[in-house]
Amino acid sequence: xxxxxxTSYIVLGVALFMLLNSAALAVYxxxxxxxxxxNRVGPNRVGPLGLFQPLADVVKLLLKEDVTPxxxxxxxxxxxxxxxVFTALMTAAxxxxxxxxxxxxxxxxxxxxxxxTSLGVYGVTLAGWSSNSKYSLLGGLRAAAQxxxxxxxxxxxxxxxxxxxQSLSVVDVANSQEFWWNIxxxxxxxxxxxxxxFAEANRTPFDLVEAEQELVGGFHTEYSSxxxxxxxxxxxxxxxxxxxxxxxxxFGSYHLxxxxxxxxxxxxxxxxxxxxxxxxxKTVFFAFVxxxxxxTIPRFKYNxxxxxxxxxxxxxxxxxxxxxxxxxxxxxxxx
Amino acid sequence: xxxxxxxxxxxxxVASALAVVISRNTVNSALFLVLTMVALAGVYLLLQAQFxxxxxxxxxxxxxxxxxxxxxxxxxxxxxKSLFNKLRVKYFVAFIFGVAVLAQILYSMxxxxxxxxxxxxxxxxxxxxxxxxxxxxxxxxxxxHIVALLLTAAATGALLIAQHTINPVTxxxx
Numbered sequence: 001x002x003x004x005x006x007t008s009y010i011v012l013g014v015a016l017f018m019l020l021n022s023a024a025l026a027v028y029x030x031x032x033x034x035x036x037x038x039n040r041v042g043p044n045r046v047g048p049l050g051l052f053q054p055l056a057d058v059v060k061l062l063l064k065e066d067v068t069p070x071x072x073x074x075x076x077x078x079x080x081x082x083x084x085v086f087t088a089l090m091t092a093a094x095x096x097x098x099x100x101x102x103x104x105x106x107x108x109x110x111x112x113x114x115x116x117t118s119l120g121v122y123g124v125t126l127a128g129w130s131s132n133s134k135y136s137l138l139g140g141l142r143a144a145a146q147x148x149x150x151x152x153x154x155x156x157x158x159x160x161x162x163x164x165x166q167s168l169s170v171v172d173v174a175n176s177q178e179f180w181w182n183i184x185x186x187x188x189x190x191x192x193x194x195x196x197x198f199a200e201a202n203r204t205p206f207d208l209v210e211a212e213q214e215l216v217g218g219f220h221t222e223y224s225s226x227x228x229x230x231x232x233x234x235x236x237x238x239x240x241x242x243x244x245x246x247x248x249x250x251f252g253s254y255h256l257x258x259x260x261x262x263x264x265x266x267x268x269x270x271x272x273x274x275x276x277x278x279x280x281x282k283t284v285f286f287a288f289v290x291x292x293x294x295x296t297i298p299r300f301k302y303n304x305x306x307x308x309x310x311x312x313x314x315x316x317x318x319x320x321x322x323x324x325x326x327x328x329x330x331x332x333x334x335x
Numbered sequence: 336x337x338x339x340x341x342x343x344x345x346x347x348x349v350a351s352a353l354a355v356v357i358s359r360n361t362v363n364s365a366l367f368l369v370l371t372m373v374a375l376a377g378v379y380l381l382l383q384a385q386f387x388x389x390x391x392x393x394x395x396x397x398x399x400x401x402x403x404x405x406x407x408x409x410x411x412x413x414x415x416k417s418l419f420n421k422l423r424v425k426y427f428v429a430f431i432f433g434v435a436v437l438a439q440i441l442y443s444m445x446x447x448x449x450x451x452x453x454x455x456x457x458x459x460x461x462x463x464x465x466x467x468x469x470x471x472x473x474x475x476x477x478x479x480h481i482v483a484l485l486l487t488a489a490a491t492g493a494l495l496i497a498q499h500t501i502n503p504v505t506x507x508x509x
Binding site: 073075076079106107108111112114115118119121122125126129137141144148168 | 464
């Protein structure tokens with residue numbers, strides 16, 4: 001573990017600030033892009049182009065009455081919405097945004113990411129249970145079961161990336177893609193990872209958690225005011241985090257494609273600007289894909305989700321990992 | 336600073352472990368158990384055992400306790416309702432602050448300032464993934480495989496028991 005320097009604090013502050021704001025912007029863009037895809041106009045009244053819409057939404061949420069079900073469990077009902085926000089923010093600690101621009105570089109960074117993801121399950125489960133409503137409970141259990149199932153292919157896909165970087169540090173994973181992005185070396189892993197990320201973020205086509213026809217509002221049926229706002233915020237933060245992880249693990253992080261071959265050596269400020277712009281551009285693109293998919297593809301049935309996770313993606317990801325391991329071993333030892 | 340964090344984590348672990356036993360609501364017990372696990376992970380982290388700390392969170396707090404919670408929630412083991420109304424947010428906050436204050440008092444008494452052993456760079460190296468992988472897959476490869484076999488056998492056995500159906504009972508009803 002490296003000592004904590006002032007750079008770490010600056011990066012942490014900027015990253016958290018950007019993450020929180022990007023969630024608000026993602027809400028705005030979701031509504032505008034949804035409108036565009038459905039041939040509507042979308043919110044365009046509040047401020048120029050409707051840009052202040054998220055602000056208005058937050059004010060509205062803050063001013064609403066906060067209701068807790070009388071038969072619910074007050075303490076857990078209050079704590080539950082904080083958990084997903086908390087875990088989403090904790091992820092920012094190990095993601096490199098540019099060369100040398102990371103909060104911390106722990107040598108178990110990848111495992112840390114998986115640990116944080118697995119803690120996020122508590123938020124939805126507890127929210128569902130503490131509301132003391134059958135719709136909430138079913139929604140919460142569905143969400144938890146789905147997240148636990150898709151964590152395994154997600155982990156195996158990340159493991160196949162580690163074969164290339166030879167290290168569990170996220171910074172090393174990013175650096176190992178300077179010449180070849182992981183999507184080119186490990187396409188099956190990339191597909192599995194993207195699908196699993198969608199499932200982890202509970203987004204369409206995996207948004208069974210809030211299938212309105214079956215479950216009213218899912219695990220947040222009984223939530224109102226800012227407690228609901230927290231879940232809403234967490235969902236969009238997970239979209240942003242998901243895009244960052246896809247970028248980091250499979251799309252070269254802050255490297256341009258095949259940058260090692262053609263990009264001349266740049267140093268100083270310009271390098272930082274280039275790195276951060278490349279990373280941000282990719283992240284924004286994948287956030288757009290998240291929204292695009294949501295308004296294009298209908299959701300699965302629940303049994304199909306489970307079948308896909310356990311019977312297709314998990315064996316495929318394990319096989320992919322084994323084949324890649326053998327190939328890499330052969331490459332280093334016999335070629 | 337480090338021994339202060341250690342005292343905080345240690346008291347948190349012990350207190351929440353006590354709460355697991357004392358609290359009458361099963362879900363609360365399970366959640367306090369999660370808190371214990373996370374506090375223990377923090378203690379491991381102080382000892383520079385990063386790998387063990389992260390694995391502690393993934394396996395215990397992340398996987399096993401979620402399954403525990405599932406079972407408890409679905410069985411709906413309800414405790415007395417009155418207990419729940421008594422437990423409010425302020426008690427939880429008071430618990431956390433109480434732990435912090437107690438830790439500070441213990442710390443300020445001075446005798447506890449150097450509780451943790453000195454961690455040399457050599458010791459810090461042992462906790463890394465590389466070191467553990469080296470030992471696990473070279474020196475202890477045979478025990479590792481035996482444990483793997485045992486775990487597989489246990490999992491298969493659990494599946495067998497779960498899928499074993501008792502025929503006569505259902506046939507009588509037909």
